[in-house]
Amino acid sequence: MTKKFQDLDMCDPKTHDDPWEMLEYLRENEPLYWDPHNELWYVFRYDDIVEISRDPETFTSTEGNRPHLPPDPSMIHQDGEAHRKQRGLVAQGFSPKYIRQQEPHIREIVIELLTPRIPEGTMDLVEHLAAPLPMRVIGDMLGVPREKHASILELIDKFLQGGQGPQYVDDAVNEAFGAFAEHHEEMLAAIGEDPQGDDLLSRWIRAELEGEKLTEDQLLFEHTLLNVGGAETTRSALSGGLEELARHPDQYELLYQKLDDREFVENACEEIIRWVTPFHNMFRTATRDVEMHGKVIKAGQMVGLQYPAANRDPRHFKDPYKFDITRDFTTKHISFGYGSHFCLGASLARMELRVALEEFVSRIKNLRLDPAHPPVWVSSSFVRGPKSTRVLFEAR
Numbered sequence: 001m002t003k004k005f006q007d008l009d010m011c012d013p014k015t016h017d018d019p020w021e022m023l024e025y026l027r028e029n030e031p032l033y034w035d036p037h038n039e040l041w042y043v044f045r046y047d048d049i050v051e052i053s054r055d056p057e058t059f060t061s062t063e064g065n066r067p068h069l070p071p072d073p074s075m076i077h078q079d080g081e082a083h084r085k086q087r088g089l090v091a092q093g094f095s096p097k098y099i100r101q102q103e104p105h106i107r108e109i110v111i112e113l114l115t116p117r118i119p120e121g122t123m124d125l126v127e128h129l130a131a132p133l134p135m136r137v138i139g140d141m142l143g144v145p146r147e148k149h150a151s152i153l154e155l156i157d158k159f160l161q162g163g164q165g166p167q168y169v170d171d172a173v174n175e176a177f178g179a180f181a182e183h184h185e186e187m188l189a190a191i192g193e194d195p196q197g198d199d200l201l202s203r204w205i206r207a208e209l210e211g212e213k214l215t216e217d218q219l220l221f222e223h224t225l226l227n228v229g230g231a232e233t234t235r236s237a238l239s240g241g242l243e244e245l246a247r248h249p250d251q252y253e254l255l256y257q258k259l260d261d262r263e264f265v266e267n268a269c270e271e272i273i274r275w276v277t278p279f280h281n282m283f284r285t286a287t288r289d290v291e292m293h294g295k296v297i298k299a300g301q302m303v304g305l306q307y308p309a310a311n312r313d314p315r316h317f318k319d320p321y322k323f324d325i326t327r328d329f330t331t332k333h334i335s336f337g338y339g340s341h342f343c344l345g346a347s348l349a350r351m352e353l354r355v356a357l358e359e360f361v362s363r364i365k366n367l368r369l370d371p372a373h374p375p376v377w378v379s380s381s382f383v384r385g386p387k388s389t390r391v392l393f394e395a396r
């Protein structure tokens with residue numbers, strides 16, 4: 001193996017700061033990689049991630065989906081019947097109809113965020129649009145008072161650091177989660193004994209499936225999961241996508257010309273989600289010894305599904321390193337995962353991204369990166385995406 005890619009500490013955020021050469025090398029030469037620092041396996045090929053994700057009996061989520069971190073009672077750490085029921089209960093509050101109804105509200109939020117920026121001719125894509133938008137959307141759905149959105153987002157940002165592995169779970173992470181749990185209790189107290197509201201928490205408390213309801217613990221962790229899913233990943237897709245469009249003025253203008261073509265815009269959104277791949281990985285635990293690529297994953301060992309590598313796998317994507325909003329997706333990207341845990345918020349994320357692009361591109365022209373402030377990306381082995389992307393532009 002090239003010396004550069006020996007003995008990688010895959011949980012170390014620095015390993016993923018500029019990951020493409022490493023991921024390419026591992027996918028092609030070490031498709032099942034053992035990280036000796038963290039005692040974790042990793043897979044990189046699209047087909048391997050699909051095979052593992054579609055077989056929860058052999059590769060379970062019930063031991064947790066973050067490296068060496070224990071499972072919590074949310075749906076993402078259940079399999080089989082337990083998973084089906086719990087996902088069903090949460091999905092009752094989060095139905096496709098309910099999500100479709102959010103579109104005008106999402107549009108209002110985007111316009112409200114963009115309007116003060118347009119005359120300025122400059123903005124930070126993360127701070128001014130991509131971070132507040134999904135937090136407001138999920139915060140409003142959950143019934144969180146607007147003045148608390150920014151502080152909740154800060155808490156989530158902090159405790160997500162812990163998702164990189166036990167060595168990253170420090171006091172700050174524990175305190176942030178404690179503060180989130182307190183916020184959850186306050187929300188429940190405000191809802192009271194007889195929840196009638198249209199907010200998600202009230203809907204989940206009311207939800208009943210085959211005579212079962214969510215327990216108190218499940219409610220806390222589903223609330224956390226939806227808040228994390230809602231606020232973190234869509235931010236990366238939107239800011240990372242606009243950043244890439246700023247590097248491709250021809251594609252940006254093409255998108256403007258085709259803004260009325262829903263299918264075209266939706267395809268552009270898929271390319272953005274493939275390109276950014278907001279999660280580096282999710283994990284599974286082997287329930288028996290499994291042979292793969294000439295090596296053995298032993299029962300009880302964890303395997304990381306390295307999504308960005310799979311989304312650049314040339315076996316499925318033509319010119320995988322080319323950003324192309326007209327890409328012909330013969331294979332779907334894998335950014336939302338695969339199988340029974342396929343992202344429950346995918347349609348909401350897609351809608352937020354589409355509406356934000358429609359409003360942004362129709363109001364802004366000549367989008368370009370600000371040469372005085374090069375983009376800075378989050379350093380993490382869990383979440384990918386810009387931390388700050390300053391752009392310059394003119395109003396259309």
Ligand code: HEM
Nearest residue numbers: 075076229230233234278282335336337341343344345349
């Ligand atoms: C571009 C944005 C998003 C990306 C890339 C993304 C990615 C993912 C991935 C990879 C999984 C699979 C986890 C696994 O297999 O272990 C997942 C599951 C999940 N996501 Fe998302 N997500 C996004 C947006 C959202 C949003 C907006 C929400 C909710 C508001 C959400 C809620 C969930 C939930 C509840 C699950 C668990 C599903 C289950 O276990 O059955 N996600 N997401």
